[in-house]
Amino acid sequence: MKTIAPVVMELNGVRLEPLAPHHAEGLRAAAADGQLWQLRVTSVPEPDQVGQYIFKAIEMRPSRFAFAVLDAASGEVLGTTSYHDVLPEVGRVEIGYTWYAKRCQRSHVNTTCKLLMFSHAFDTLDCALVGLRTDNFNHASQAAIERLGAKKDGVLRHHALRRDGTVRDTVMYSVTRGEWPEIAAHLRYKLAQRPIMALPRAGEPPC
Template identity: 35%
Template sequence: MRNQVVLLKDEITLEGTRVRLLPASPEHLDGLFKASNHSEIWMYSPSTISKHEDLVSTMNQWMKSKEQGLRYPFVIIDKSTNEIVGSTGYIDFSPQNRECEIGGTWLDPRVWRTKVNTECKYLLLKYGFEELNLVRVQFRTDVRNERSNRAIQRIGAKFEGVLRQEMILHDGYVRDSNVYSILDKEWEDVKARLLGYLRKEDIY
């Protein structure tokens, strides 16, 4: 087995049956803003996108973090409509520790409870463990966000604990965050579980 992490490349495109993940760039601003214009998306988020200027600022932060090798943001294309329906990515990338977090994930509510999020997680985890040679992938979410917690638990991530008062949200609320992880030795089981979900026709 390789013992060195593969550094994030300049351009990564990940594609499944339902979604295509493209490297986020300023050319995606209009599509991202259309998908983000729903207040319920930002209920548990440290930031909010309510006007185009918010998204421009967010994109600038993404590009700076990407240049530093700390983050790799994607836009999510729903292949059934060829429209942008959200964003996700690798954050807090640590080559020396061979780990990162999958985060910064938000979706247009019209694709909630579809296979979009499940396939995004599958593609990101597969690339992380099988191409980047990571040993650990982390997830964090607001302890109050039942939908997000259920989704993370459902894919087989292990609960590690609570980070108390870990983040101040855009509305001033001081958030406690649940932390979950998947290790490289657990990936094959998680992979089989995700592929099983993706083979089903039901929404979830």
């Protein structure tokens, strides 16, 4: 597996670029759309913690590499996603720390981001496997991961703390290199079935 280096990826009007301090204001606005930090099963930072969130993400390199998700046309920050738990010795990486402004959930944004990140992981980084994980009570996230075509590996019981101090079970999924060509074709088909609409700005109706 090759070393993860800073890279910009773009498709369908969505751009991924390395998360940096100058994204803080936009990330706060994205989190405020839906007050996402109030969701028990996510790790979205509260507005006054966004700067620290970005700093910690950068500090975690090379085990984590975070991206800002942007509207390519306007430059507006829509959310964030990361490669994490990078294990070069076995060619494994996970995709996670993913969240988007509420108005862009269930749009083409997540499918586009996953297509970009899986493609980069398998085709450029030469990964053998890409994993994903989520809270056992985050049923929306589990459904989204399963729609991508990832296989459920199992559940890690009593695995990690939530923000409210309770301990969650973690549901693990993965995609292998051999499975990727069919899943890539599936994701491209899904994107082709729906028009790629201009993303709404903050305060406008949902995607």
